[in-house]
Amino acid sequence: MAVMYCHLSYEDYKSLENQMREFNETTHTSSGGFYHKSVRLHVSGDLSMEFHGPLIGGIGHHEGPDQ
Numbered sequence: 001m002a003v004m005y006c007h008l009s010y011e012d013y014k015s016l017e018n019q020m021r022e023f024n025e026t027t028h029t030s031s032g033g034f035y036h037k038s039v040r041l042h043v044s045g046d047l048s049m050e051f052h053g054p055l056i057g058g059i060g061h062h063e064g065p066d067q
Helices: 010-022
Strands: 025-029 034-044 047-052
Antiparallel strands (some): 025 034
């Protein structure tokens, strides 16, 4: 598990708090039909962080050995 600590100004903290409440998730699709979900947080004026979920789907993709 990764842990990151950031000391933010009051304004940056409140902005981050509002973004987390809104939870604006996006979907990104590759040319092979795979896609992943992601969430981008603008932490401060010079720092943004984007978190990507695992790749899903795709041409010829199988989830497990029985499929």
